[in-house]
Amino acid sequence: EADIYQTPRYLVIGTGKKITLECSQTMGHDKMYWYQQDPGMELHLIHYSYGVNSTEKGDLSSESTVSRIRTEHFPLTLESARPSHTSQYLCASIAGGSYTEAFFGQGTRLTVV
Amino acid sequence: GNSVTQMEGPVTLSEEAFLTINCTYTATGYPSLFWYVQYPGEGLQLLLKATKADDKGSNKGFEATYRKETTSFHLEKGSVQVSDSAVYFCAHNSGGSNYKLTFGKGTLLTVNP
Numbered sequence A: 001e002a003d004i005y006q007t008p009r010y011l012v013i014g015t016g017k018k019i020t021l022e023c024s025q026t027m028g029h030d031k032m033y034w035y036q037q038d039p040g041m042e043l044h045l046i047h048y049s050y051g052v053n054s055t056e057k058g059d060l061s062s063e064s065t066v067s068r069i070r071t072e073h074f075p076l077t078l079e080s081a082r083p084s085h086t087s088q089y090l091c092a093s094i095a096g097g098s099y100t101e102a103f104f105g106q107g108t109r110l111t112v113v
Numbered sequence B: 001g002n003s004v005t006q007m008e009g010p011v012t013l014s015e016e017a018f019l020t021i022n023c024t025y026t027a028t029g030y031p032s033l034f035w036y037v038q039y040p041g042e043g044l045q046l047l048l049k050a051t052k053a054d055d056k057g058s059n060k061g062f063e064a065t066y067r068k069e070t071t072s073f074h075l076e077k078g079s080v081q082v083s084d085s086a087v088y089f090c091a092h093n094s095g096g097s098n099y100k101l102t103f104g105k106g107t108l109l110t111v112n113p
Helices: none
Strands: A004-007 A010-013 A019-025 A031-037 A043-051 A054-057 A076-078 A087-094 A102-104 A108-112 B003-006 B011-014 B019-021 B023-026 B032-038 B044-050 B056-059 B062-065 B075-077 B086-093 B101-103 B107-112
Touching (some): A004 A087, A010 A019, A019 A087, A019 A108, A102 B044, B003 B086, B003 B101, B019 B107, B023 B032, B032 B062
Parallel strands (some): A010 A108, B011 B107
Antiparallel strands (some): A019 A076, A031 A087, A043 A054, A087 A108, B003 B023, B032 B044, B032 B086, B044 B056, B056 B062, B062 B075
């Protein structure tokens, strides 16, 4: 079983609020990722990190930001939530090496009202 | 560039029917190939993988064979169960210095009793 955790699982919040989605893993993985999953199920990479103090934007433009101060922790922040941010957010990590698989958290279902 | 094309759904089958979900890919180098499954309200779980040509990945009755000549990795199961109802994603990791997984758009499978 994968040791990667996301909190909260569900969040309903008002427009304009600042929110942070938490992602932690206990596997010591260097590489971590945030995906946004649209209602049609497609996954879109929005941020990734290859190690401490390394963050990059993904393929889909996002108003969110991320930080990587510790190897095990990769939080995602929205400074001012909007209804367009309503989505499922999935965090993942990879052990490294070319042929290893990603491990996913259970996701955070965000609803902005 | 890197891409994954998988059969569009939704797919609806009766219990004990045969399942095939087609997946083809484009990648630089020699990618590892993966099938992930997402049950309702959950994150993605690795279902099976193959790391080199002609490898067969298998798990829980599902199988897929890495076909380099046709750049394909089709998922099959001989007899599906209601509990197999989920979204299935084909993916690859092209390795090298690029540790980003490339996903297909997902295929929703519904199995009726």
